[in-house]
Amino acid sequence: MSITVSNISKSYKSVKALENIYFNVKEGELFGLIGPDGAGKTTLFRILTTLLIANEGSATVAGFDVVSDYKKIRNNVGYMPGKFSLYQDLTIEENLNFFATIFGTTIKENYELIKDIYVQIEPFKDRRAGKLSGGMKQKLALCCALIHKPKVLFLDEPTTGVDPVSRKEFWDMLKRLQQKGITILVSTPYMDEAALCDRVALIQDGKILQVDAPNAIVKHYSKQIYNISAHNMYLLINALKSYKYNHSVYPFGEFVHYTDQRADFNPENLKVYLESKKLSQIVIKNTEPTIEDTFMELAK
Amino acid sequence: MKRFIGFIKKEFYHIFRDRRSLFILFGMPIAQIMLFGFAITNEINNVDIAVLDHSKDATTEEIINKISASKYFSINQFIEKESDIDAIFKKGKVKAVLNFEKDFSKNLIKDHNATIQIVTDATDPNTANTISNYVNAILIQYQSVLNKDINITYQVVPETRMVYNPELKSVYMFVPGVMTIILMLVSAMMTSISITREKELGTMEILLVSPIKPIQVIVGKVFPYIFLSIINAIVIVILSIYIFKMPIQGSLILLALESVLFIITALALGILISTISETQQTAMMISLMGLMLPVILLSGFIFPISSMPLPLQLISNIIPAKWFNIIIKGIMLKGVGIQFLWKETLILIGMSVFFIALSVKKYKIRLE
Amino acid sequence: MSDNKVIQVEKLTKMFGNFTAVNAISFEVEKGEIFGFLGANGAGKTTAMKMLIGISNPTSGKANVAGFDVFTRAEDIKKNIGYMSQKFALYDDLTVKENITFFGGIYGLSRTKIKEKSAVLVEELGLEAVANKLVGALPLGWKQKLSFSVALLHNPKIVFLDEPTGGVDPITRRQFWEMIYKAANHGTTVFVTTHYMDEAEYCDRVSIMVNGKIEALGTPRKLKEQFKVDNMNDVFLKLARG
Numbered sequence: 001m002s003i004t005v006s007n008i009s010k011s012y013k014s015v016k017a018l019e020n021i022y023f024n025v026k027e028g029e030l031f032g033l034i035g036p037d038g039a040g041k042t043t044l045f046r047i048l049t050t051l052l053i054a055n056e057g058s059a060t061v062a063g064f065d066v067v068s069d070y071k072k073i074r075n076n077v078g079y080m081p082g083k084f085s086l087y088q089d090l091t092i093e094e095n096l097n098f099f100a101t102i103f104g105t106t107i108k109e110n111y112e113l114i115k116d117i118y119v120q121i122e123p124f125k126d127r128r129a130g131k132l133s134g135g136m137k138q139k140l141a142l143c144c145a146l147i148h149k150p151k152v153l154f155l156d157e158p159t160t161g162v163d164p165v166s167r168k169e170f171w172d173m174l175k176r177l178q179q180k181g182i183t184i185l186v187s188t189p190y191m192d193e194a195a196l197c198d199r200v201a202l203i204q205d206g207k208i209l210q211v212d213a214p215n216a217i218v219k220h221y222s223k224q225i226y227n228i229s230a231h232n233m234y235l236l237i238n239a240l241k242s243y244k245y246n247h248s249v250y251p252f253g254e255f256v257h258y259t260d261q262r263a264d265f266n267p268e269n270l271k272v273y274l275e276s277k278k279l280s281q282i283v284i285k286n287t288e289p290t291i292e293d294t295f296m297e298l299a300k
Numbered sequence: 301m302k303r304f305i306g307f308i309k310k311e312f313y314h315i316f317r318d319r320r321s322l323f324i325l326f327g328m329p330i331a332q333i334m335l336f337g338f339a340i341t342n343e344i345n346n347v348d349i350a351v352l353d354h355s356k357d358a359t360t361e362e363i364i365n366k367i368s369a370s371k372y373f374s375i376n377q378f379i380e381k382e383s384d385i386d387a388i389f390k391k392g393k394v395k396a397v398l399n400f401e402k403d404f405s406k407n408l409i410k411d412h413n414a415t416i417q418i419v420t421d422a423t424d425p426n427t428a429n430t431i432s433n434y435v436n437a438i439l440i441q442y443q444s445v446l447n448k449d450i451n452i453t454y455q456v457v458p459e460t461r462m463v464y465n466p467e468l469k470s471v472y473m474f475v476p477g478v479m480t481i482i483l484m485l486v487s488a489m490m491t492s493i494s495i496t497r498e499k500e501l502g503t504m505e506i507l508l509v510s511p512i513k514p515i516q517v518i519v520g521k522v523f524p525y526i527f528l529s530i531i532n533a534i535v536i537v538i539l540s541i542y543i544f545k546m547p548i549q550g551s552l553i554l555l556a557l558e559s560v561l562f563i564i565t566a567l568a569l570g571i572l573i574s575t576i577s578e579t580q581q582t583a584m585m586i587s588l589m590g591l592m593l594p595v596i597l598l599s600g601f602i603f604p605i606s607s608m609p610l611p612l613q614l615i616s617n618i619i620p621a622k623w624f625n626i627i628i629k630g631i632m633l634k635g636v637g638i639q640f641l642w643k644e645t646l647i648l649i650g651m652s653v654f655f656i657a658l659s660v661k662k663y664k665i666r667l668e
Numbered sequence: 669m670s671d672n673k674v675i676q677v678e679k680l681t682k683m684f685g686n687f688t689a690v691n692a693i694s695f696e697v698e699k700g701e702i703f704g705f706l707g708a709n710g711a712g713k714t715t716a717m718k719m720l721i722g723i724s725n726p727t728s729g730k731a732n733v734a735g736f737d738v739f740t741r742a743e744d745i746k747k748n749i750g751y752m753s754q755k756f757a758l759y760d761d762l763t764v765k766e767n768i769t770f771f772g773g774i775y776g777l778s779r780t781k782i783k784e785k786s787a788v789l790v791e792e793l794g795l796e797a798v799a800n801k802l803v804g805a806l807p808l809g810w811k812q813k814l815s816f817s818v819a820l821l822h823n824p825k826i827v828f829l830d831e832p833t834g835g836v837d838p839i840t841r842r843q844f845w846e847m848i849y850k851a852a853n854h855g856t857t858v859f860v861t862t863h864y865m866d867e868a869e870y871c872d873r874v875s876i877m878v879n880g881k882i883e884a885l886g887t888p889r890k891l892k893e894q895f896k897v898d899n900m901n902d903v904f905l906k907l908a909r910g
Contacts, residue, residue: 036837037808049509051667070665071511079509085502089317090310101306102512134709144506160835163708163863164901165908189835192866192901204837234849250842251849253869253900254888296838 002183008057032197033187040206041187078150084141088130103148135166155186191292209298221289227255230279239277307520336474348376355404475540476628477601489587491570496583529563549635562624568655575662595621680729689715691880704871705861712880734825750819753830757815760804775822809840826857865901
């Protein structure tokens with residue numbers, strides 16, 4: 001096991017930030033911590049990177065206890081905090097050089113590991129970090145976190161505030177790093193990124209909702225979901241919400257995801273009901289549950 | 301060691317790339333010295349005074365001539381009656397009135413005693429005090445000439461001799477004060493800001509989650525500012541020697557060593573401030589309110605400590621600037637050596653050790 | 669101009685020196701429409717939006733917002749639009765009611781009107797229990813719903829939303845979109861700028877900006893068909909990679 005977390009709880013004054021958090025991350029796994037802002041992701045990351053001490057429970061990283069062996073952990077992990085913590089007034093190269101030096105290494109020594117990523121920003125190596133785009137900052141921050149060849153990599157919301165192209169590239173990079181044997185724990189508020197991880201923990205309000213592989217998580221979803229659309233979204237939502245058999249009604253892009261309480265539900269009956277509510281162009285189709293559906297069902 | 305050098309290199313990048321701070325860092329000492337040296341001064345020059353002469357005889361005329369001949373005063377006008385004094389002060393231009401009693405010469409010859417009243421506008425007590433001292437000085441001088449002539453020497457004439465700063469040049473008083481302020485400000489405020497900036501940026505998190513030791517971070521932060529503060533001290537001393545012709549009586553080496561000691565005390569305070577503040581703004585507020593004001597008000601730089609109320613006198617003892625101010629005045633103005641300053645030096649060393657110990661103890665290896 | 673077009677933009681351009689931040693963009697938005705204005709960071713979205721809300725002068729082109737020309741009637745535009753951004757929305761150190769009163773005051777609502785509206789608003793959002801609490805103490809999702817309501821306080825013709833739902837939990841996010849649908853259904857035009865592509869799926873129509881130009885414009889469904897992909901994220905990836 002590369003990371004073990006058992007029954008971790010943490011409170012700030014009266015606010016419970018984390019409650020009985022548990023999960024294990026296997027060696028070489030790409031593990032996702034999925035949850036909205038304020039779910040407790042950053043607090044958990046800080047406990048695992050030895051920056052905070054939990055009130056209860058225990059955790060190990062790379063075989064070391066996060067409290068008693070904190071110094072050993074600090075030598076063996078790479079950490080990329082939420083805000084791409086870089087020195088804005090230093091250039092790309094100076095930032096990287098600095099982090100290499102404080103970890104007692106050089107860019108040359110571990111160039112192989114960061115090469116894929118660094119070549120993309122190398123043309124701008126004399127530009128100051130403060131003047132980079134979100135995507136470039138993200139790549140630089142990743143290089144800085146990797147420069148000492150860590151065994152475990154902690155990435156706290158690396159894709160927040162970054163455009164889709166950079167996000168896609170970033171996940172491709174993570175996959176390649178994983179192949180080099182690095183264990184990666186990544187947090188994200190984007191449900192669609194869960195599918196890119198080997199396993200995920202869904203977290204909300206400081207509690208774990210579920211831990212499993214993404215495709216296993218959606219299999220737990222027991223109800224049939226229907227994609228429904230009509231000529232007017234607002235009226236459709238209102239009509240479905242006032243339908244007495246509804247189990248859940250969630251807008252989902254151009255559709256509404258609907259589930260029914262009854263086992264013998266017949267979409268035709270619903271269509272008749274919606275027509276009685278003066279809706280037109282009604283389409284009702286079966287659809288597969290997504291991580292987001294599962295998340296909402298569990299958080300309900 | 302490589303880590304440490306890498307860290308220091310980074311700190312110098314920060315300093316030299318922040319043009320505005322750099323300008324303040326080096327512009328401020330020069331501006332302050334100039335300001336205190338030229339603009340704010342205790343000396344008086346061509347102060348307007350009025351005369352109310354009830355005798356109008358030869359002696360009063362002579363005294364009036366003597367006073368108006370000095371570069372300190374110029375006779376603005378003559379008034380006729382006591383009630384005019386108030387009116388003339390209210391206009392604001394005249395700062396003092398010389399009031400000669402009736403039959404001044406006669407009384408002087410007959411009783412060997414005549415009275416001049418010096419009425420000063422004490423809305424500015426410092427100036428008022430200086431004016432009356434200067435007039436007294438002129439009168440005493442006149443008296444001694446007079447006494448020689450008429451050969452009566454029994455009178456005891458009090459004489460105040462200004463030592464160490466015989467010309468009473470206020471710039472001599474301000475240079476040590478300004479040096480104290482600048483060193484305090486640069487060292488304490490700049491270090492505390494530079495450490496809290498890392499907290500704000502989030503880079504402190506990465507530094508903590510790295511093998512670099514807390515002591516390396518602290519010393520790495522402090523080192524560049526020791527260097528910059530020393531440059532500042534040198535600039536101030538050079539300015540005071542060459543622009544204000546201020547003689548440095550004591551040993552320059554001792555002055556340098558004591559300055560480094562004070563810089564270290566201030567840096568230790570800066571680190572302490574950074575351990576208790578989370579943002580650059582808080583660090584700056586604490587440095588300004590908690591350090592600058594006491595340094596200016598309680599170090600004896602502007603207000604003499606001996607004339608403060610007792611509680612303030614006691615408080616002034618915990619202000620490092622007070623001790624440095626004594627040391628630096630001792631070296632610059634009196635030219636004394638370590639044998640007279642060892643006590644103050646020891647106090648500063650003690651304070652530094654205390655602050656450093658406290659900040660190392662308070663420095664968090666974690667975020668809370 | 670027809671009554672139904674609340675935003676009309678024709679060849680709108682903004683230059684900064686030699687750099688063309690917004691390059692001759694043209695589009696129209698109808699009354700009650702939810703219009704997504706997408707693009708990567710630095711694509712020119714923010715610059716374009718600043719011109720539309722009257723705080724930046726275009727270099728050339730034409731634009732009419734809420735019936736007013738952006739060149740000559742910027743002040744009138746400001747009175748007729750609402751604005752909400754994820755970064756700045758409400759004052760954390762004021763209570764819910766104080767925030768409502770303050771923003772109502774800015775838009776010149778009378779005191780009785782503000783009282784009336786804030787009572788309705790607090791009730792609709794279910795904020796009775798926290799009406800006198802500081803906004804800073806509220807969960808993120810509540811804050812966002814509240815700030816959207818505040819942006820609608822003066823019944824603007826158009827409301828501009830800048831990345832409104834980033835990081836919010838999925839349920840609250842849907843409640844937020846339901847509020848948007850409601851506002852649109854009542855005739856308020858909703859203009860959403862974002863680089864979160866899943867937010868784009870909720871819009872009636874979207875435009876995608878790349879390097880200062882609008883490279884795609886249409887309903888999410890049409891764009892997905894056009895680029896032969898099944899979500900807006902892939903539409904964006906295809907566009908941005910050329």
